[in-house]
Amino acid sequence: MCYDIKTSVEAQLKRAERKGDRNAVNEIMERLVPLTDLPLYHAMGFDHPSLLIYTDRSPDFPEVATWGLIPHWVRDEAQMKKTWNTTLNARGETIFEKNSFRTAAKKSRCLIYVDGFYEHHHFNKETYPFFIYRKDKEPMIFAGLYSEWHHPETGGTMTTFSIVTTKGNSIMSKIHNNPKLDGPRMPVILPDQLADKWLMDYQDDLDKQSIEDLIREYPDEELSAYTVNTLRGKNSVGNSEEASKFFKYTELPELQIR
8 A cells, every 4th residue: 555655856857867867857846746736745645735746658758647547437526536546556456457457557658756655554552644755765666557537528648657566675564553553555656777667568468577577576685664643643743844853752662774
């Protein structure tokens, strides 16, 4: 599961900047960033924030997209609002089978650059949020699926996305211990050198296998995590810089995360 993220403008532009095209970066800053909700110090998927994604059709120049994939077959706004709360995440094990995701899994894959994500730990009937990030402080690259939905009443088009998830690594097994779940989950975080493979053209079962091979847990030795202040409810720190800062809970035992 991944319902809470942090992503800065700098993280979102990391891929566009890799070619050193300052004109492209300036265009993104002037034309696209104002259409997003960036920066997102803490964003919850259920609020459906808009950010930047890199798609298979535009690998190096991002598009504005809203979190919560709306499949092309959704018939009206009422159905749309029911659907996109259930498509914030896409289980990697079934993306080629589920009706909501199988078209996107074949034809519309994307990358989402973030600073890190938040997950909640359960202890003594209370929940404690953790911030998970790369030890080298580089942006995480999430594997995603996207879809274009054409509003039948307004004629407008929405680009929406879902974050692909997989089973959790050993760090997530310590943090993500929700008793209602079968086991820990985490977003599919792509190593830098494999990100382009997620955007590859899909032709046949061999390509399907290559995509499925990327859906695996991220090495825990490359991640770290710490507790942060309340993210939800009336005492939430909200979308502020405080969201990802360390906060100590004296009642919570040390989880031995490095």
